[in-house]
Amino acid sequence: MGPWDVRVELRASALNHLDLWVTRGLPEPPSFPHVLGADGAGVVAEVGQAVEDLLIGAEVVIDPAVSCGRCLECRRGQDPFCPEFQVVGEHRWGTHAEQIVLPRTNVVAKPGALSWEEAGSFGLVLASAVRMLRRARLAPGERVLVVGAGGGSASAAFLAAVAQGAEVYASARSQDAQLWAMAGGAAGVFDPDDVEGLLEATSGRGVDVVIDNVGTATFEASLRMLARGGRLVTNGSTTGRTAELPLPTLFWRQLELIGASMNSREEFAEAARLSEDGLRVPVAEAFEFEDYPAALEALRAGGRIGKFVLSR
Numbered sequence: 001m002g003p004w005d006v007r008v009e010l011r012a013s014a015l016n017h018l019d020l021w022v023t024r025g026l027p028e029p030p031s032f033p034h035v036l037g038a039d040g041a042g043v044v045a046e047v048g049q050a051v052e053d054l055l056i057g058a059e060v061v062i063d064p065a066v067s068c069g070r071c072l073e074c075r076r077g078q079d080p081f082c083p084e085f086q087v088v089g090e091h092r093w094g095t096h097a098e099q100i101v102l103p104r105t106n107v108v109a110k111p112g113a114l115s116w117e118e119a120g121s122f123g124l125v126l127a128s129a130v131r132m133l134r135r136a137r138l139a140p141g142e143r144v145l146v147v148g149a150g151g152g153s154a155s156a157a158f159l160a161a162v163a164q165g166a167e168v169y170a171s172a173r174s175q176d177a178q179l180w181a182m183a184g185g186a187a188g189v190f191d192p193d194d195v196e197g198l199l200e201a202t203s204g205r206g207v208d209v210v211i212d213n214v215g216t217a218t219f220e221a222s223l224r225m226l227a228r229g230g231r232l233v234t235n236g237s238t239t240g241r242t243a244e245l246p247l248p249t250l251f252w253r254q255l256e257l258i259g260a261s262m263n264s265r266e267e268f269a270e271a272a273r274l275s276e277d278g279l280r281v282p283v284a285e286a287f288e289f290e291d292y293p294a295a296l297e298a299l300r301a302g303g304r305i306g307k308f309v310l311s312r
Contacts, residue, residue: 003050006104008060010042012120012286013095014307015299016152017238022090023296030091038064038088039307040095041110041119051104059110061119062095063127063268064088066106079264080131087262095120096292096310105265111276121307122281125156126271127263128235129211133160134267135260136209136233140165143207145225147192148214150177150305153236156281157211159184163279169198169207171218180282180305192217195224206230216240223249231256282306 019036040062047054067074067082074082088094110119144161148154149170161168162185170181171192178189188201206227213236222232284304287295295308
């Protein structure tokens with residue numbers, strides 16, 4: 001452990017689709033053995049000799065985006081562009097363990113109102129949602145569609161967009177997810193391929209922004225649901241890594257395609273503030289750590305609302 005590092009004893013750590021991708025070698029871990037897990041919350045057990053602002057026993061959450069903090073991109077607040085950027089659980093050992101060692105800058109005070117399971121679940125998806133909405137330049141009152149509501153990432157994006165004052169629509173295939181979105185403030189809910197239903201609900205105009213991390217299965221419909229000059233933001237591809245893009249649709253309707261990935265330190269701090277203020281990323285189920293294979297299988301099967309969490 002280095003002088004600026006912190007060792008955290010984990011109390012909870014959530015699963016993400018990133019874990020499934022890494023188990024398939026997409027990407028292949030830098031070395032073996034490897035520990036998965038990007039989300040986590042726990043108690044500080046040890047601090048490096050240079051760390052003076054954190055006490056043993058402090059309750060913290062893990063920021064999964066590791067950057068140098070010194071380069072031009074980090075100073076600009078664009079940590080994901082840092083040449084030394086790493087994702088916890090992908091490029092370095094992760095949170096699905098009893099303990100983790102991270103730079104001091106990657107632990108943030110746990111929002112006091114959150115349970116351990118809630119605190120160990122919001123980090124990756126909510127911080128990524130904050131970045132997606134910023135990249136989308138979403139303004140209060142604009143219309144936004146969140147595709148695949150009910151899943152961890154989409155649920156966080158939906159809740160963050162509602163909190164930002166947008167007119168939020170949601171698409172989902174399961175009735176449970178549609179009901180969850182309506183209860184959470186959706187202006188309307190649809191099947192992901194129900195283009196006509198969304199256009200009718202928006203008086204034929206469509207939405208200003210689509211948030212879509214589903215990928216191949218929904219990409220064409222998502223484009224058709226955009227208003228002229230609309231923006232599609234993606235940070236995932238759970239149904240496939242490729243999609244066909246009709247170029248006339250792009251240039252005649254003057255659409256924007258925007259990629260987003262991970263978060264800056266300031267965006268993670270904003271996610272923590274949203275959680276402190278009452279935003280709760282839903283938890284589908286908590287598993288004992290020894291039941292990790294069952295948790296992975298539940299994530300793989302899908303069909304549940306929210307995150308799967310390992311509790312210790």
